[in-house]
Amino acid sequence: MARKALKSRVYQYRCPSTNEGQNSAVFLHIKETGHSVDIKDAIILDCEEHWHRRGIKEAIWVRVEKPSLNKKGVLRFNLSHAWDRAIKGIPSRLSRDQPSGSVA
Secondary structure, eight states: OOHHHHHHHHHHHHSOOSHHHHTSHHHHHHHHHOOOOOGGGOOOOOOOSSHHHHHHHHHHHHHHHOOTTOOTTOOSSOOOGGGHHHHHTSOOOSOTTSOTTOOO
């Protein structure tokens, strides 16, 4: 995701315009805890223009990073656990010490 697209995505978290956006884990977390999303703390894990490939990469990164705000079963692509051994070799790109309000 390019920095400009990330800026747009962060805005969607802060001011969702649809019911779907208001049900996102990130929006609900911000609303319930008062945490904020700061674009300077965001980390872009990967980029992909193709919709299908992006869904696969998203599923891989969710398996690698195990983000606490990810809703189970909401991913567009259901990655088979047959891939777990291969994915296990992918190093995490996120620090587990990052501030609790950070979102990638």
